[in-house]
Amino acid sequence: MRADALAQIEGASTLESLDAVRVAFLGKQGTISALLKTLGKMSPEERQEAGPAFNGLRAEVTEAIAARKAVLEAEALNAKLAGETIDLSLPAPEAPIGSVHPVSQVMDELAEIFADMGFAVATGPEIEDDWHNFTALNMPESHPARAMHDTFYFPDADDEGRSMLLRTHTSPVQIRTMLKDGAPLRIIAPGRVYRSDSDATHTPMFHQIEGLVIGKGIHLGHLKWTLETFLKAFFERDDIVLRLRPSYFPFTEPSVEVDVGYSVEKGRRVVGGSGDDEGHAWMEVLGSGMVNARVIEFGGLDPNEWQGFAFGTGVDRLAMLKYGMDDLRAFFDGDLRWMKHYGFAA
Numbered sequence: 001m002r003a004d005a006l007a008q009i010e011g012a013s014t015l016e017s018l019d020a021v022r023v024a025f026l027g028k029q030g031t032i033s034a035l036l037k038t039l040g041k042m043s044p045e046e047r048q049e050a051g052p053a054f055n056g057l058r059a060e061v062t063e064a065i066a067a068r069k070a071v072l073e074a075e076a077l078n079a080k081l082a083g084e085t086i087d088l089s090l091p092a093p094e095a096p097i098g099s100v101h102p103v104s105q106v107m108d109e110l111a112e113i114f115a116d117m118g119f120a121v122a123t124g125p126e127i128e129d130d131w132h133n134f135t136a137l138n139m140p141e142s143h144p145a146r147a148m149h150d151t152f153y154f155p156d157a158d159d160e161g162r163s164m165l166l167r168t169h170t171s172p173v174q175i176r177t178m179l180k181d182g183a184p185l186r187i188i189a190p191g192r193v194y195r196s197d198s199d200a201t202h203t204p205m206f207h208q209i210e211g212l213v214i215g216k217g218i219h220l221g222h223l224k225w226t227l228e229t230f231l232k233a234f235f236e237r238d239d240i241v242l243r244l245r246p247s248y249f250p251f252t253e254p255s256v257e258v259d260v261g262y263s264v265e266k267g268r269r270v271v272g273g274s275g276d277d278e279g280h281a282w283m284e285v286l287g288s289g290m291v292n293a294r295v296i297e298f299g300g301l302d303p304n305e306w307q308g309f310a311f312g313t314g315v316d317r318l319a320m321l322k323y324g325m326d327d328l329r330a331f332f333d334g335d336l337r338w339m340k341h342y343g344f345a346a
């Protein structure tokens with residue numbers, strides 16, 4: 001029986017057939033189990049001889065099954081691994097990869113350009129109160145400029161009774177940063193802003209970048225140099241010509257609107273040269289000015305000690321100009337074909 005059992009174990013080629021062998025010899029009805037049962041009917045002398053022999057046989061067969069099982073398991077694993085071999089010579093399936101949205105890319109570019117000029121990035125909430133968005137920027141309750149902002153208001157005021165709104169510009173970050181960090185300051189504040197307005201050049205949500213410099217003896221010359229340096233770096237050309245026009249913002253005095261010269265090439269606006277050159281025109285790109293003394297006071301600083309300049313511009317408009325895009329709404333449609341057309345998606 002011993003030789004038979006060992007031969008069958010060795011001959012089992014699968015885990016299933018090995019288990020069948022185990023049942024046939026060691027199972028409840030198995031032949032070795034039956035053999036062990038006969039011990040009960042033997043005389044003590046017979047049992048003394050047969051007992052150790054039968055038990056030895058059972059131990060030997062159990063061990064042989066375990067050893068064979070280990071071998072068969074290893075073989076099964078090797079077969080599985082062999083079947084899963086990866087053919088590295090096959091061409092890889094094309095996996096779509098993401099890309100950076102043009103607005104995000106332009107915001108990164110702007111942060112980098114201004115970082116080179118020593119500006120830190122500041123932030124503020126998109127859900128603002130009317131004190132930061134208007135009052136502290138020298139637009140008291142009845143100020144007509146408030147009406148021009150097409151503001152989205154929330155139905156309820158905050159705990160201090162201030163009307164809540166979606167910020168209409170990034171200028172409230174000027175106030176928040178002055179109150180938090182004091183002076184001197186050199187910051188930019190890029191972010192989303194909201195106005196109830198929508199056509200080919202306006203979307204209800206758009207992006208602005210604010211700049212604020214507060215220091216001692218800051219004057220309009222610093223503003224002009226900063227904007228010129230920034231626009232040349234952003235459009236990557238040296239022939240950018242600025243035109244500063246007197247304007248009005250409640251939070252700056254004097255206020256200056258900044259135009260750049262451009263021409264039209266192959267139906268696209270290309271920034272560069274003076275707007276007064278042959279075939280050129282002027283285009284407004286920035287609002288700016290010296291920070292109004294009242295705004296400096298609202299920021300918790302003494303205007304006799306601190307002066308500064310501020311500027312604000314639309315990031316989406318800058319992106320459109322730089323990359324020759326013509327419909328602002330397309331920025332927020334999420335249409336990959338549009339991204340591809342302008343080289344922003346793989």
Ligand code: PHE
Nearest residue numbers: 169171249287288310311312
């Ligand atoms: N906040 C102004 C706007 O949204 C832009 C601006 C910023 C003008 C800072 C002057 C100074 O139009």
